[in-house]
Amino acid sequence: MMKKVLFVCTANSARSQMAEALLRHLAGDQFEVFSAGTAPSGVDPRTLDAIKGFGLNAEGLVSKSVASLGERHFDYVISLCDKAHQECRHWPSSGVVIAWDFPDPKTSPDPNAFARTMQEIGERLRLFVLVNSKKVDSEIRPLPPLTFFKSLADETRLLSLLLIEQEGELCVCELMEALALPQPKISRHLSQLRKHGLLLDRRQGQWVFYRIHPLLSDWMRNMLKETLKHSPELLEQPLARLNEMNSRPSAEGNSCDEERINEH
Structure with a gap:
């Protein structure tokens, strides 16, 4: 029973x-x-x-x-x-x-x-x-440490994880803007992070938003937080670009421009 x-x-x-x-x-x-x-x-x-x-x-x-x-x-x-x-x-x-x-x-x-x-x-x-x-x-199997560290070894994946940890939730077009990278590259890396259990996604309209997976091990989440705390220069330029972005998507209903929606 x-x-x-x-x-x-x-x-x-x-x-x-x-x-x-x-x-x-x-x-x-x-x-x-x-x-x-x-x-x-x-x-x-x-x-x-x-x-x-x-x-x-x-x-x-x-x-x-x-x-x-x-x-x-x-x-x-x-x-x-x-x-x-x-x-x-x-x-x-x-x-x-x-x-x-x-x-x-x-x-x-x-x-x-x-x-x-x-x-x-x-x-x-x-x-x-x-x-x-x-x-x-x-x-809910724990993510193997080797897979976690391999995920962090790529600059795009590391910066994406840090930006999402910092902001709570981001969509593809926000990461494109922050990292100054094309949509296919961002989406490919996000797909890998989601597959390995580091990210969780949710769909809102035509967009997919990403956040840190709620069941990520404590020590892994703490490593991201400590990296943010001790290496703020990593996100200095990405955050500046993100903050300058017009009409950022959000739960309040803003959306990215039509061209990017079609790309995604």
């Missing part, structure tokens, strides 16, 4: 919904997944956008109360904020109770807060699946 997992936070509007969608994607054949809140307030639209942006299914995600679950038994009850943990630490009929405290993206001024929260919860869940299941889905 599949083990039952319940994710709990106060409002059941962001973090617990993300965790539910992520675990279903990673190991839905091994775990029966639920989420609930101690004071549910409805799913934040930005949560659904973040889930869909990571290529996951957001259908059926609704905010619900812990009380609505009755006396159902759960093998794991995982709280995602300290308040919910305090209120549910004596959950009836529960097996293992785990406390994960992630900052609430709704209160953050960071425009990428929801995406970053998805990334952080995804990293934690990958470890949870590894520890608590007998098999690991092929989608």
Whole structure:
């Protein structure tokens, strides 16, 4: 029988919904997944956008109360904020109770807060699946270090990864502008990075946007961050060109010029 997992936070509007969608994607054949809140307030639209942006299914995600679950038994009850943990630490009929405290993206001024929260919860869940299941889905196998370092050895791939890490998400035409390279070359390198699991893509209209894969190993993600921190000169010119770009594509509906859309 599949083990039952319940994710709990106060409002059941962001973090617990993300965790539910992520675990279903990673190991839905091994775990029966639920989420609930101690004071549910409805799913934040930005949560659904973040889930869909990571290529996951957001259908059926609704905010619900812990009380609505009755006396159902759960093998794991995982709280995602300290308040919910305090209120549910004596959950009836529960097996293992785990406390994960992630900052609430709704209160953050960071425009990428929801995406970053998805990334952080995804990293934690990958470890949870590894520890608590007998098999690991092929989608969450760690990227071999040799493949990671080979990816960084090419200048175009390295700069693309650093730009995406810096900006949170970029499309092909933005990378073309920043790196002053033609579309076929950019697309070829992005395809390799996506194939090896360093990038995740999402389609919006006729464009494909790329972000760092949420399940990239912590040490690999930290290496990109440290490179940005200690070698800012690498992106000095690319960022200057990117910032001068007119009508940059975005979730708000801007689009690149027709010629580039046709090229892509």
